[in-house]
Amino acid sequence: MEHPHHDRVLILDFGSQVTQLIARRLRETGVYCEIWPFTASAERIAGFAPRGIILSGGPASTSDAGSPRAAQEVFGMGVPVLGICYGQMTMALQLGGKAEGSDHREFGAADVDVFGDCALTSGIWAPGARERVWMSHGDRIIELPPGFRVVARSEGAPYALIADDERRFYGTMFHPEVVHTPHGAALLRNFTHGVCGCTGDWTMAGFRAEEIARIRAKVGPEGRVVCGLSGGVDSSVAAVLLHEAIGDRLTCIFVDHGLLRAGEADQVVATFRDRFNIKLVHRDARDLFLGQLSGVTDPEQKRKIIGRLFIEVFEEEQSILGGADFLAQGTLYPDVIESVSATGGPSVTIKSHHNVGGLPEHMRMGLVEPLRELFKDEVRVLGRELGLPEEIVGRHPFPGPGMAIRIPGEVTAERVAILQKADLIFLDEIRKAGLYDVIWQAFAVLLPVRTVGVMGDGRSYDFACALRAVTSTDGMTAEVYPFEMAFLTRTSGRIVNEVRGINRVTYDITSKPPGTIEWE
Numbered sequence: 001m002e003h004p005h006h007d008r009v010l011i012l013d014f015g016s017q018v019t020q021l022i023a024r025r026l027r028e029t030g031v032y033c034e035i036w037p038f039t040a041s042a043e044r045i046a047g048f049a050p051r052g053i054i055l056s057g058g059p060a061s062t063s064d065a066g067s068p069r070a071a072q073e074v075f076g077m078g079v080p081v082l083g084i085c086y087g088q089m090t091m092a093l094q095l096g097g098k099a100e101g102s103d104h105r106e107f108g109a110a111d112v113d114v115f116g117d118c119a120l121t122s123g124i125w126a127p128g129a130r131e132r133v134w135m136s137h138g139d140r141i142i143e144l145p146p147g148f149r150v151v152a153r154s155e156g157a158p159y160a161l162i163a164d165d166e167r168r169f170y171g172t173m174f175h176p177e178v179v180h181t182p183h184g185a186a187l188l189r190n191f192t193h194g195v196c197g198c199t200g201d202w203t204m205a206g207f208r209a210e211e212i213a214r215i216r217a218k219v220g221p222e223g224r225v226v227c228g229l230s231g232g233v234d235s236s237v238a239a240v241l242l243h244e245a246i247g248d249r250l251t252c253i254f255v256d257h258g259l260l261r262a263g264e265a266d267q268v269v270a271t272f273r274d275r276f277n278i279k280l281v282h283r284d285a286r287d288l289f290l291g292q293l294s295g296v297t298d299p300e301q302k303r304k305i306i307g308r309l310f311i312e313v314f315e316e317e318q319s320i321l322g323g324a325d326f327l328a329q330g331t332l333y334p335d336v337i338e339s340v341s342a343t344g345g346p347s348v349t350i351k352s353h354h355n356v357g358g359l360p361e362h363m364r365m366g367l368v369e370p371l372r373e374l375f376k377d378e379v380r381v382l383g384r385e386l387g388l389p390e391e392i393v394g395r396h397p398f399p400g401p402g403m404a405i406r407i408p409g410e411v412t413a414e415r416v417a418i419l420q421k422a423d424l425i426f427l428d429e430i431r432k433a434g435l436y437d438v439i440w441q442a443f444a445v446l447l448p449v450r451t452v453g454v455m456g457d458g459r460s461y462d463f464a465c466a467l468r469a470v471t472s473t474d475g476m477t478a479e480v481y482p483f484e485m486a487f488l489t490r491t492s493g494r495i496v497n498e499v500r501g502i503n504r505v506t507y508d509i510t511s512k513p514p515g516t517i518e519w520e
Helices: 019-028 042-048 072-076 086-094 184-195 204-219 233-249 264-275 286-293 299-320 376-385 402-406 413-432 485-498
Strands: 008-013 032-037 052-055 081-084 098-114 130-143 149-153 161-164 169-172 225-228 250-256 279-284 326-328 338-340 346-348 366-368 441-455 458-471 502-507
Touching (some): 042 072, 072 086, 086 098, 233 250, 233 264, 250 264, 264 279, 279 299, 286 299, 402 413, 413 441, 413 458, 485 502
Parallel strands (some): 008 052, 052 081, 458 502
């Protein structure tokens, strides 16, 4: 996964929940970086040849027996090191300083007083200033290692920012990677570009050219690739990139389970077959899926049925094609990062068969994962670079089981049609209000509840519908989008008037946690 021709920074992960944000901030400035567990050996780190190393935060306390440490050789490689929160603590201890648990903990926004200047703060923080940062720590340094000096301090962290400019070692008790530290991204850029000397030459245009070359080298001059296409962002970008690399030796299989949003199946076919001239097998399996889902109400059972049928249909279509040498998947970087558990050890969290539901072992094909180095936001940038239409590149996340998990209770063709219409109206109103790109995910849910209503001069007894819209950065946590009442009233009126079968609309105001984004 390495890019030998680019400046690279290595992030050693001590288990912080926001470690991935560090990588995203660095990549936004054109610096290629990877996240490895803190247990990475000195030999492996040296082989990566990083221009700089960042030690992430983590949940452990340095006062605990056996608490995590970086390889000691990290500090003798002659490259800059930045320790963040726990990373600062372990760096201080490993270089001869002292730390302790503190009664004065800091969680959330805090102010730091800037006492000096250093390469990390140059042009951003001036001596004498008071700056807002985001803290999350219980331990603190009580004695600096030799060669370090204090640059900034807060009420609970007397060594909020420390520096050893000669060795190019820096430590922050706060988290510069989160948006709640206003100048945090600039501080990280100072580290990568100023201290490490990175040029910021890693771009999506460059990635596109490099990845095409890698695909061609892996697949060879005659290899054939089959790709499961869902119409979502990841599989769509992967398919267009692969087609650019190997042309007609790529065949996409689009299994239409009938549970997509209104008009999406036609859009997928038109985009890939007509616009990009990609070989596309469109398998209309709506009757098969709905038939198997008949009478099923348990959400986990629904998922299993859809997953199993998807594999069976995909395998059937793939065998009709006469086989292929490689299977393409839209696996992303967060799926392959070796995450660090709270107990201190690395736990591999690789999602197998990310896009196609888990293909059987007997389908002996090589694996091509052209997006495995990218975060979701980078995939969208690459999609635009490749000329994909914005309605696909900017599309909200959509679950593999589709509408089936937005219809609590039994899934029928009639209920899918009702929900598709309501969902279409909701998204249409969101787009008209200019809110689509502000919202992470928005959709309608058809409730297994019938309510009494008055339609014209008659009494109705129809379904209730719930609307859901949330903001998020990664889907791990989510906040409800605060629509104005006029928007909800207008949307509700359209749904009740235009969708036969719904006579009541509600708005789901549950955040995540405690609720999940999807209903099932």
